[in-house]
Amino acid sequence: MGSVDTTILQDNVIVDGVLRYPPTGIKVLVVGAGLGGLLTALECWRKGHTVQILEKGGCISEAGDFIGLGPNVYVTIREYPTMFQEWNKITYDPEIGVCFQDGSLATSKYSWEHELEGVAKHAAWPLRVKPVGFRRDIALMYLSQCERLGIPITYGVNIIKYSEDPERGIATAHADDGRLFTGDVVVAADGIGTKSHGITMGKPVRATDTGYCADRICYSTKHLKDAPALKEMLATLKRPQLRLFTGTKIHAVFLVTQDRVCVLITHKDDGTASESWAENVTPEQVASALPDQDKWDPKVIEAVRNTPSGGIVRWKLCWRNPQPKWTSDNGQVVQIGDAAHSLLPTSGNGAAMALEDATSLAECLRLGGKADVASATKVHELLRYQRTSLIQHMGFVNRREIHRDTSEVVKGGSRPLHFGKWIWTHNPERYAAEKFEAARAHIDKGAPFENTNLPAGHVFEDWTMEEELEKEKSGVFMQDLKTNGDWGLV
Template structure:
């Protein structure tokens, strides 16, 4: 019987909490980071028959944050976890996305492009467009606990090592512990120490974009009632709300349900002296990983530098019951090597590729990574771990790099909302079925052998997880920012068919 991702699972695997496991592979996987990519990688590696241990630097699972956007590739394997799928369907927000000017003038609205498509049904059915970060983390952790996957908190990994001859890698913590495995999935963010394994100068340093994101999320019941504020929140019986307020260099994303409210305010500012681009060492890396806490009054002082904000939005921010966490939006230019020299450490999520919030894709691509690497390891088996991580890298890089660039293109669209208000459809951020219709598990299963053969023979592999007719090219943040400063319209979406 053909043993790929779409074939019936042979009967040797364990069945637990409704999850059918593949036969054991003997591959020992260590996952560093319990974020979106790391937790899903733990589930997928378990399901594919690998042995899994997760390390997380925080003392406990995070309970703060706003929401993130998702679409079918991000939840394409949830159908294999019945309880988790039910959690997603109940906990995600099924919204229509509406666009407004900063002053509160309605511009346009859109439904998800994938709604009621075969792709949505294949991915497990109707799931909301947004989901709160704390709820999402709790859902994944709940499934991990039900399956008995071990997670160790309070383990900050400061160094990775690799023994190519022995075919193992190790993660070393700041507490002096060492954890080894056949393969380490580094899902520990933009400042991951896994970069230190690469040849010095072979990967770009992270650098500030001079943009910031101030995020908050809280129960709606904590807001004082009032007609002004209630005008932007869903009334009893109404569906959930996602509003995007747009202006030059300023965007605010509001997500609201009957029980939960969150917002993310993104703005540009002059860089602070402490934000100089730097290559972090294991001794300094942790100092740059935490956000700044703002009071509502402090954020309002920043926002009102731009006049004429919708009063309802200002009222919402003023009532935020918790500190607002502001992150510097840092970016690392796309780089092709996500694996260590010996192939036994592989980076996923922000450790491999960073996204601007305007891409609406950071969480989805971390999820695609998780699904892809688990399947590639299964396809190759224990004897081909190093090749399997490289195949995963090959299958993912061009797609991810292209989607990263959309963050800058979407910035242009949102920045020009005042000019396009006479043509409202121009502001709707359509992405195309090549993006939302992708099935990362199937793609890895279908293309593993051909990609492996290409790598072994040294010939290019042609990916098909891109817009039809698209010709991939490298790009940098500096090029995009220079284009934006000159007012040049991006040609990205004229390369290939982005409507397909």
């Protein structure tokens, strides 16, 4: 006779329509309630882990402008029915156009890559993924879902140190007021200023100033007063419009929806930028950063000049070289998002990579189980490093591409900021499930392993920020990255 299965089946745990996996016994402490931290908490809860969130601020930050998030981010959105409905209401599908300085189109209008006819099937198919959202809206959407699931968030906790105790099997986040917070794994999702490098890299790792900054503007169209060109545009607006302006050492992205206006201008820093949402500059300071401002599209100028008081952040663009180690020696502290891999805005995928991290890490922890948290975080790191490093690299290449005269950028009918199907056909949850055992065998036994979440045929190469900045200084653009492997759409 065969053996008898004596497994005791538990009732399904369904909260707010979300089906929870069986409990793993893993306690996950998430430090930082930005987008990456909040989705990490949600996915870890769904995968059966116990979760707690710590946030430095007194509440969730509602600062920020718009972000692009493709199908690779939303592979699990349908697992949260209430949040799914909300997401469908707060995201946008803008039409894109590259413009000359005066606002005239340099290309025909087009849609996001994953929406084009005849391209590869994206990761969240058949969902129609509207790829633009506002950081505030997405953050509040994730926060509301955390609250509906009963995930606790403790505000006003400034973590200044991370540690782990292999003998006890716990990791600790140390607050500046002496409080200690522990978990089986601590996730450092606290951004570019994280103090977690002391335990992952053995020393603090400072971000390097790139010499550029981004003026970030986003506000309600209700604030438009003396803006005849913008109001005329809004009167006939049927679909949100996104415009890219390029130039020597400067580019601007201009987004208009029925309810919001956003401008993002990247230019050389004159020393007034900072890494703070609390430090503001005036519309006059932004306008002065635009060369020949009287020749610019009047709608952009109106958008800048109508910005409410205190509504412009001049954000210093800082960077760290690709960092192949995101975990502590015993694997109980792991970095995600900007704490692990800061990206330039021109990568177009900064928030997306943090959210992919969240989905991947939760699944790796489920597969590793409480007895093998250390392997789980290191598998996650192995699965993610090359992909995020390549997208970091792409940010520099993209910036070099668009910091040229517009006629050069669009020569031959080219459309700048090409990503490729390898980005938006990737499903980080499925990839973690499929590659987990092979990756663990590579870490534990040296078995062969190759990541396949890169462009097909791509030969991964390490690189440095210093090398890329030298290329920028030359003033000559050569596409030396997107010819390595298949960056196509089909």
